[in-house]
Amino acid sequence: MAGHNHKLEIFRGRLKFKSNVQKIWGVLVFLSIITIVEVALGIIKPEILLNYFLGIKLINWIFIILTIVKAYYITWDFMHVRDEKPFLKNTIVLPLLILIPFLLFILLYEGSYIFNIMFDGLKAWNFDIY
Amino acid sequence: MQASTITKTKQNSWGGGGAKPLDAGYGKLMMWFFIVSDALTFSGFLVSYGFSRFKNIDSWPIADEVFTHFPFLHGIDAPMYYVALMTFVLIFSSVTMVLAVDAGHNNDKNRVAFYMLLTIIGGAIFVGSQAWEWKNFIKGEYGAVEIQNGEILQFYNLEESKRIPIDEFAYSSQQDRVTHDDNVGIWYESEYKLPEITLDEVMTGFNNDLALTVRLEALDDRGQKIILSREEAEIKMSSATRVVKGANLIRNEYGNPLFADFFFFITGFHGFHVFSGVVINIIIFINVLLGTYEKRGHYDMVEKVGLYWHFVDLVWVFVFTFFYLV
Numbered sequence: 001m002a003g004h005n006h007k008l009e010i011f012r013g014r015l016k017f018k019s020n021v022q023k024i025w026g027v028l029v030f031l032s033i034i035t036i037v038e039v040a041l042g043i044i045k046p047e048i049l050l051n052y053f054l055g056i057k058l059i060n061w062i063f064i065i066l067t068i069v070k071a072y073y074i075t076w077d078f079m080h081v082r083d084e085k086p087f088l089k090n091t092i093v094l095p096l097l098i099l100i101p102f103l104l105f106i107l108l109y110e111g112s113y114i115f116n117i118m119f120d121g122l123k124a125w126n127f128d129i130y
Numbered sequence: 131m132q133a134s135t136i137t138k139t140k141q142n143s144w145g146g147g148g149a150k151p152l153d154a155g156y157g158k159l160m161m162w163f164f165i166v167s168d169a170l171t172f173s174g175f176l177v178s179y180g181f182s183r184f185k186n187i188d189s190w191p192i193a194d195e196v197f198t199h200f201p202f203l204h205g206i207d208a209p210m211y212y213v214a215l216m217t218f219v220l221i222f223s224s225v226t227m228v229l230a231v232d233a234g235h236n237n238d239k240n241r242v243a244f245y246m247l248l249t250i251i252g253g254a255i256f257v258g259s260q261a262w263e264w265k266n267f268i269k270g271e272y273g274a275v276e277i278q279n280g281e282i283l284q285f286y287n288l289e290e291s292k293r294i295p296i297d298e299f300a301y302s303s304q305q306d307r308v309t310h311d312d313n314v315g316i317w318y319e320s321e322y323k324l325p326e327i328t329l330d331e332v333m334t335g336f337n338n339d340l341a342l343t344v345r346l347e348a349l350d351d352r353g354q355k356i357i358l359s360r361e362e363a364e365i366k367m368s369s370a371t372r373v374v375k376g377a378n379l380i381r382n383e384y385g386n387p388l389f390a391d392f393f394f395f396i397t398g399f400h401g402f403h404v405f406s407g408v409v410i411n412i413i414i415f416i417n418v419l420l421g422t423y424e425k426r427g428h429y430d431m432v433e434k435v436g437l438y439w440h441f442v443d444l445v446w447v448f449v450f451t452f453f454y455l456v
Contacts, residue, residue, distance in 0.1 A: 020232050021229065021232055024225055024228050024229060024232065025225070028221065028222070028225045031221055032218065032221070035214065035217055035218065035221070038451075038455060039210060039211075039214040042194075042209075042210055042454075042455050043209065043210065050352070050353070060455075060456045063451050063455045063456055064451065064456070066451075067447055067448060067450075067451040070447050071444055071447055071448070074224065074440055074443060074444050074447065075440075075444065077228075078224055078225075078227075078228045078436075078440045078443075079436075079437055079440045079441075080231075080433075084152075084153075084154065085150075085151065085152060085153050085154075087151040087152050088152045088153070088154055088159075088162070091152070091162070092162055092165075092166055095166055095170075096166060096169055096170070096173075099170060099173075100170070100173045100177075103173060103174065103177050104173075104177055104180070107177045107178065107180065107181040108177070108180050108181065108184050110181065111180065111181040111182070111183070111184030111185045111187075112184045112185075112187070114185045115184060115185050115186070115187050115188075118185075119188070
């Protein structure tokens with residue numbers, strides 16, 4: 001496959017690299033910054049981020065969002081999805097985008113339902129000495 | 131049979147009636163389909179981990195307290211640093227892989243080989259680190275006691291306000307109780323390997339030192355393990371059934387058995403992916419050295435293997451988040 005045309009801009013065209021190699025290093029720097037932020041947050045655990053939002057701690061929302069950002073740049077720039085045709089992009093991304101949130105929703109909802117049943121429904125499951 | 135109807139098709143790309151809607155080679159396309167299905171497999175695992183965690187939301191082990199080891203720093207509490215380092219190693223090996231693919235586009239054999247070699251080294255370091263993590267996880271650090279209802283109790287020193295390993299306070303007694311193997315006795319039954327410290331020793335040590343208490347699996351409002359008062363701890367300890375040190379698939383000192391099960395299964399499955407990725411990379415590396423792709427005129431195989439390698443990195447990003455951070 002001769003003639004590789006790489007799209008060299010990231011951040012919606014705000015940052016344009018001169019060559020593909022340069023773009024790779026640029027993305028590495030960006031991914032490293034995200035990882036450092038994640039680890040720093042995980043170690044410091046700021047008090048204000050420990051509040052809950054939609055059933056999940058704010059800090060965990062940040063982790064999840066940063067993870068998805070990382071996943072985006074790994075697939076788009078390292079796996080060259082950015083350079084693929086829209087059909088191929090959609091073939092790869094759409095099944096995952098539809099199925100994973102669905103799976104997440106039903107199983108996490110079921111999990112918290114079972115937790116509630118165990119917590120205030122049935123008491124006899126725990127044969128403690130009390 | 132009409133001999134003139136043989137149509138000439140370009141071998142490299144799927145024709146698609148000339149429109150080339152996907153414009154990718156057959157092998158690359160199939161690699162993508164494999165990756166999509168494998169991504170769904172991993173999401174199945176991670177979501178079932180989430181299910182178990184939501185089901186036990188008030189008593190799940192805290193990852194920061196479990197993964198605290200760093201090479202050459204013994205006894206220093208270093209939560210997550212090592213896993214973060216592993217993440218960097220894997221991301222960096224992803225970068226060298228993408229540089230190899232880029233060099234392949236320029237038909238630069240030496241650079242492809244060099245970057246492939248770096249990728250292989252990075253992958254090997256990662257697998258090794260994973261094995262080391264497993265070793266620490268299986269060996270355990272503090273030890274705990276299991277009570278009648280299956281709950282795990284960890285020990286805590288009220289005076290020093292910190293956790294205390296069982297071998298520090300257990301009263302050591304000379305005993306000659308040996309593991310019962312199936313070659314002695316009549317019924318060919320064996321028992322699980324005996325712990326180095328017996329329950330009696332732990333109980334004696336616990337009763338002698340009044341500063342000791344236990345931590346429950348249960349979490350308080352702030353997400354910390356609940357620490358009982360001495361009186362409550364004595365009641366709990368009266369139903370202790372066995373000493374737990376380290377982790378296996380049945381029970382572990384960190385808390386819920388499912389935590390260790392998912393740890394072994396998900397990181398194990400991912401580690402197996404990394405391992406097979408390293409093996410495939412080595413095969414491609416040898417082929418690069420032999421000049422197979424130079425003769426072929428293109429380095430598409432490097433690109434396909436690269437896709438797999440990046441996928442392994444991608445999965446680790448999620449495993450890292452959901453196992454160690456969240």
